[in-house]
Amino acid sequence: MTGLEIVFLVIAALTISAALMVVTTRYLVHAALWLILALFGVAATFVLLNATFLAVVQVVVYIGAIAVLMIFAIMLTRKVMRDSGPQMNPRWGWAALVGVALFAALAFVFTRSPAAGMTASDLVAGADPVVELGQALVSPNAYVLPFEVASVLLLAAMIGAIYVAWKK
Amino acid sequence: MGDPITLISQWFTSLLLGWGLAEGLVTVIRLFLGAVILATISMLTVVALIWVERKLAGRLQDRPGPNRAGPFGLLQPIADMIKIFTKEVLTPAHADKVTFHMAPVIFIASVLLIWVVVPFTGTVVGANLNVAVLYIVAVGAFGVVAVLMAGWSSNNKFALLGAFRAVAQMVSYEVPMVLALMVPVLLASSMGLNDIVNAQSIWFVVVAPLAALIFLITSMAEVGRAPFDLLEAESEIVAGYHTEYSGMAFGMFYVAEFLHHWAVGALLATLFLGGWRGPGAETWPVLGILYFYIKTFIGYFIITWIRLTLPRIRIDQMLAFNWKFLTPLVLVVLIFTAILDKVLETNGVGGWGYALAMLALNAAIGWATVLILKKIEPSRQRQRVEFPPRPVAMAPKSE
Amino acid sequence: MLSLSWYLIFAAALFSIGLYGVLARKNAIAILMGIELMLNAVNINLVAFWRYGDLGMIAGQAFAVIVFAVAAAEVAVGLALVIAIYRRRETVVADEIDMLKW
Numbered sequence: 001m002t003g004l005e006i007v008f009l010v011i012a013a014l015t016i017s018a019a020l021m022v023v024t025t026r027y028l029v030h031a032a033l034w035l036i037l038a039l040f041g042v043a044a045t046f047v048l049l050n051a052t053f054l055a056v057v058q059v060v061v062y063i064g065a066i067a068v069l070m071i072f073a074i075m076l077t078r079k080v081m082r083d084s085g086p087q088m089n090p091r092w093g094w095a096a097l098v099g100v101a102l103f104a105a106l107a108f109v110f111t112r113s114p115a116a117g118m119t120a121s122d123l124v125a126g127a128d129p130v131v132e133l134g135q136a137l138v139s140p141n142a143y144v145l146p147f148e149v150a151s152v153l154l155l156a157a158m159i160g161a162i163y164v165a166w167k168k
Numbered sequence: 169m170g171d172p173i174t175l176i177s178q179w180f181t182s183l184l185l186g187w188g189l190a191e192g193l194v195t196v197i198r199l200f201l202g203a204v205i206l207a208t209i210s211m212l213t214v215v216a217l218i219w220v221e222r223k224l225a226g227r228l229q230d231r232p233g234p235n236r237a238g239p240f241g242l243l244q245p246i247a248d249m250i251k252i253f254t255k256e257v258l259t260p261a262h263a264d265k266v267t268f269h270m271a272p273v274i275f276i277a278s279v280l281l282i283w284v285v286v287p288f289t290g291t292v293v294g295a296n297l298n299v300a301v302l303y304i305v306a307v308g309a310f311g312v313v314a315v316l317m318a319g320w321s322s323n324n325k326f327a328l329l330g331a332f333r334a335v336a337q338m339v340s341y342e343v344p345m346v347l348a349l350m351v352p353v354l355l356a357s358s359m360g361l362n363d364i365v366n367a368q369s370i371w372f373v374v375v376a377p378l379a380a381l382i383f384l385i386t387s388m389a390e391v392g393r394a395p396f397d398l399l400e401a402e403s404e405i406v407a408g409y410h411t412e413y414s415g416m417a418f419g420m421f422y423v424a425e426f427l428h429h430w431a432v433g434a435l436l437a438t439l440f441l442g443g444w445r446g447p448g449a450e451t452w453p454v455l456g457i458l459y460f461y462i463k464t465f466i467g468y469f470i471i472t473w474i475r476l477t478l479p480r481i482r483i484d485q486m487l488a489f490n491w492k493f494l495t496p497l498v499l500v501v502l503i504f505t506a507i508l509d510k511v512l513e514t515n516g517v518g519g520w521g522y523a524l525a526m527l528a529l530n531a532a533i534g535w536a537t538v539l540i541l542k543k544i545e546p547s548r549q550r551q552r553v554e555f556p557p558r559p560v561a562m563a564p565k566s567e
Numbered sequence: 568m569l570s571l572s573w574y575l576i577f578a579a580a581l582f583s584i585g586l587y588g589v590l591a592r593k594n595a596i597a598i599l600m601g602i603e604l605m606l607n608a609v610n611i612n613l614v615a616f617w618r619y620g621d622l623g624m625i626a627g628q629a630f631a632v633i634v635f636a637v638a639a640a641e642v643a644v645g646l647a648l649v650i651a652i653y654r655r656r657e658t659v660v661a662d663e664i665d666m667l668k669w
Contacts, residue, residue: 008569012577019581019604023588029320035600036313042607049618054631056302061635064309066642068335071316073596073646077653088591095590099583106579110572118571118619130298136625143629150636157640161647
């Protein structure tokens with residue numbers, strides 16, 4: 001076992017157990033806090049994959065905005081916050097079955113696929129992925145159109161959210 | 169000889185390698201020790217800062233400040249520390265225990281993590297991340313989460329109210345702060361703090377004074393000190409999100425707030441005041457540390473001064489100021505800076521010509537802002553509150 | 568050196584857990600959390616394919632950025648809906664929100 005493998009396994013175990021707590025814990029605020037841990041684990045995975053920019057954006061967007069927004073929503077729907085009844089559908093057993101089956105199928109495909117054994121090539125010295133990503137996102141030959149569409153989508157979502165939640 | 173810290177680090181590495189340790193392990197040990205030293209120095213700075221701040225507050229408010237323990241009251245923070253260490257840490261009834269005790273730890277970690285990327289001098293920086301500016305914003309997110317955890321787990325309505333206010337304030341002021349941070353990133357065309365310092369042959373406070381001002385205001389709101397201290401407004405919600413904390417658990421919030429304040433000074437120095445740059449700092453990196461601390465103290469002093477001068481603003485004013493004034497202004501500044509930067513670059517203008525053009529742009533935007541503000545908010549005559557004359561002691565009317 | 572399958576299986580596990588959360592949870596906010604987990608699993612895959620494939624092809628990272636934007640938009644609208652429904656019906660249980668079912 002190399003150091004990198006141990007670090008990966010620790011992060012993966014932490015993330016997956018946090019994710020399991022998110023979907024099983026009874027109190028919603030706890031679920032949101034576990035969600036933060038799981039999202040942080042994903043950010044750490046991005047660091048392992050040398051995508052530092054995405055790791056930092058993951059923390060800013062997911063933990064700083066999305067998770068906080070969720071805790072806010074949980075606290076605004078206050079009566080539900082104290083709900084200590086069952087938090088699961090009556091058919092949660094089927095859901096568990098679907099989840100396990102999906103994981104088994106995906107794991108089967110992933111281990112059999114020829115790409116599974118691929119190892120990462122070394123990072124090219126001098127090439128900065130952040131610079132490349134930045135240029136790709138605004139270059140007309142690459143992703144400027146999806147990027148602009150995404151920003152329009154965000155604007156539309158913002159206006160829509162304000163309109164929906166407006167107290168009339 | 170001008171760089172003892174790198175020298176010590178190299179000596180230490182060769183010492184450990186001489187003992188026959190693997191190179192990877194040596195790196196891990198070196199980084200771990202570096203982290204411990206960095207955190208310890210930051211915490212010790214806070215001890216000094218508590219004295220400085222109390223003394224400053226005293227002087228600015230026309231009183232001597234601490235002057236009993238030791239010469240000039242220098243031992244006052246030590247006495248405070250002993251007091252806070254020996255106090256009992258209470259856990260409120262029906263509090264969510266794990267969350268309650270984790271919140272101060274995460275809060276202080278979120279502030280300590282800022283110091284990882286701050287360049288003390290050209291050669292001494294915890295990690296020279298290429299996304300350092302965004303990283304600073306990211307670790308701030310943990311502070312928001314910690315405040316929410318503290319407020320919610322305390323099982324106290326004032327704590328929850330304080331947490332709501334804190335999150336509303338921190339999340340909304342993050343928007344203009346990030347946009348203001350983009351201006352030095354744009355000027356240096358890098359997000360690494362050391363690159364930004366290296367790009368400041370002319371300080372960015374000259375090139376982009378409006379961005380510096382907006383960063384100063386928004387980061388004061390992020391720290392939550394007066395006039396933006398309505399998350400712990402004593403007269404309204406007891407002490408906000410840390411109402412239920414006592415002893416060292418409170419101490420951690422307190423220390424984190426001081427350290428955050430100091431960190432904002434450091435960021436202001438690094439991003440806008442040229443960081444460790446100064447005469448001779450390139451050849452003698454030790455001098456860089458001195459310049460860095462002096463500049464950091466200037467930023468720190470300005471914030472303390474504002475904090476001790478201005479009264480607290482109301483929550484509606486706080487939000488309106490952010491969304492109706494700061495955010496549009498910083499957007500205009502960012503867009504025009506980007507356009508002018510491109511125009512000057514294609515025309516090959518550099519150095520002082522570039523700086524003066526940018527300064528003129530900032531002045532124009534500032535002037536336009538003042539004009540617009542005067543137009544939409546005509547200066548109102550302040551209403552005079554008149555009281556009927558009320559002599560303190562009146563002679564009884566003779567019948 | 569880690570091979571690609573480690574990351575893929577990790578992401579698959581995260582995705583399946585998220586799917587379970589979406590299917591099994593009663594509370595609408597908890598369902599949104601499950602969706603976030605699924606989106607994160609997708610992002611891990613995208614970034615892992617970038618890292619293990621051609622590093623010059625930045626598509627994996629660019630797609631991940633777009634996923635961030637979509638996730639933020641989704642949560643903003645989703646939570647606004649949840650709060651609006653809570654105001655009218657005093658519930659956020661997905662099964663009880665059946666105004667459109669006749």
